[in-house]
Amino acid sequence: MSITTCRFCAGPLSVPFCDLGATPLANSYVPPAYAAVPDPTFPLNAMACERCLLVQLDHTADATGIFSDYAYFSSFSSTWLAHAAAFCAAATTRFGLTARSFVAEIASNDGYLLKNFVSAGIPCLGVEPAANVAETAIAAGVPTSVAFFGRAEAARIVAERGHADLVIANNVFAHVPDVNDFAAGLALLAGPRGVVSIEAPHLLNLIAGLQFDTIYHEHFFYWSLHAMSQVLAAHGLTVMRVERLTTHGGSLRVMASATPRGDAGDLEAVRQAETAAQLDRPAGYASFNARVGAVLSGLRNHLRPTNGRRIAAYGAAAKGNTLLNAAGITAADIAMVADRNPAKQGRLLPGSRIPVVTPEELLAFRPDEVLILPWNIAPEVAGELRAIRAWGGRLLVAVPTLTEIPIPA
Numbered sequence: 001m002s003i004t005t006c007r008f009c010a011g012p013l014s015v016p017f018c019d020l021g022a023t024p025l026a027n028s029y030v031p032p033a034y035a036a037v038p039d040p041t042f043p044l045n046a047m048a049c050e051r052c053l054l055v056q057l058d059h060t061a062d063a064t065g066i067f068s069d070y071a072y073f074s075s076f077s078s079t080w081l082a083h084a085a086a087f088c089a090a091a092t093t094r095f096g097l098t099a100r101s102f103v104a105e106i107a108s109n110d111g112y113l114l115k116n117f118v119s120a121g122i123p124c125l126g127v128e129p130a131a132n133v134a135e136t137a138i139a140a141g142v143p144t145s146v147a148f149f150g151r152a153e154a155a156r157i158v159a160e161r162g163h164a165d166l167v168i169a170n171n172v173f174a175h176v177p178d179v180n181d182f183a184a185g186l187a188l189l190a191g192p193r194g195v196v197s198i199e200a201p202h203l204l205n206l207i208a209g210l211q212f213d214t215i216y217h218e219h220f221f222y223w224s225l226h227a228m229s230q231v232l233a234a235h236g237l238t239v240m241r242v243e244r245l246t247t248h249g250g251s252l253r254v255m256a257s258a259t260p261r262g263d264a265g266d267l268e269a270v271r272q273a274e275t276a277a278q279l280d281r282p283a284g285y286a287s288f289n290a291r292v293g294a295v296l297s298g299l300r301n302h303l304r305p306t307n308g309r310r311i312a313a314y315g316a317a318a319k320g321n322t323l324l325n326a327a328g329i330t331a332a333d334i335a336m337v338a339d340r341n342p343a344k345q346g347r348l349l350p351g352s353r354i355p356v357v358t359p360e361e362l363l364a365f366r367p368d369e370v371l372i373l374p375w376n377i378a379p380e381v382a383g384e385l386r387a388i389r390a391w392g393g394r395l396l397v398a399v400p401t402l403t404e405i406p407i408p409a
């Protein structure tokens, strides 16, 4: 479904930001039996609202197709668990949370974050729409409501448990198409005194680092503090503190309340950085599309012709699919992509139709070049693929520019 007005303020969605063409859904890995069936494609075009400058996709792909194969369990990453535990400890101190407090988390996944509050004896509730994921949380002792979050679910929780002292919404604010219903739910659940804590990848980092490959159909919104402050304010929440995080290529943690208080952290510094980058006016969005086009043509020009090089890729993640499909790269350019996830091995990448293999199969192929698609973990991958040194193979990333990655001895 095509969108012409802002999902938040209904202003004209008229400021071009990043047009990646029509591509398949980035997480729809193709079983070999369907190799001959073309992928359905949907426009992947991010625009900014002329009025509030909230960057959003101008098309909503059919959500039933998007989430049908969704099986992301946050607990798989130890770095992520440490990040969650540190947040819970800091929030407990900052807001004086006790056995008489109430903490709620939206999109609580398998309970990896809330289990820190459970261990500390602080009452909590997760809200998670994926029933199988919620069951894992409940089995681990984390109370969880199976629901999509919005005004209705917030009202139900408040009627049952009262307002929450802390409402956590990490890496979910990009995914909810009805942003007003979601923000209203956050405000309702937090009530007059509670604090809402939101983590979202920061648009300023996306622009500065040319992270266009983090744009995909599941992410409707790309957040600046400028836009997020307006959305929260429309629902009675004032931003009171901002922290800059290194997660997801650079994220913001934004804390807001109907009763703002306490140390503002990086709030003023982030506001100034966004103003300096002109994110508060259309000019700040004007040059991104051309910079992306240069990266895409640079990658194509590097890969074609192959001149006999054996070229593989590593990491069958969503951001790789955005890059490959936007650049028009196929299995004729890159022979295979390795991934540790057994659920992806044996399948084909959507669109590019590059086969997904094990890391061992990739090394047995003895590639001359490996393009590391998840640039954020390139040093770790370089360690894993160090055997490639034996035959003089090279490791590359394409974002933000085509760069060779050093291989550790």
Ligand SMILES: [Zn+2]
Pocket (backbone or CB within 6 Å): 006, 007, 008, 009, 010, 011, 049, 050, 051, 052, 053, 054
């Ligand atoms: Zn708007």
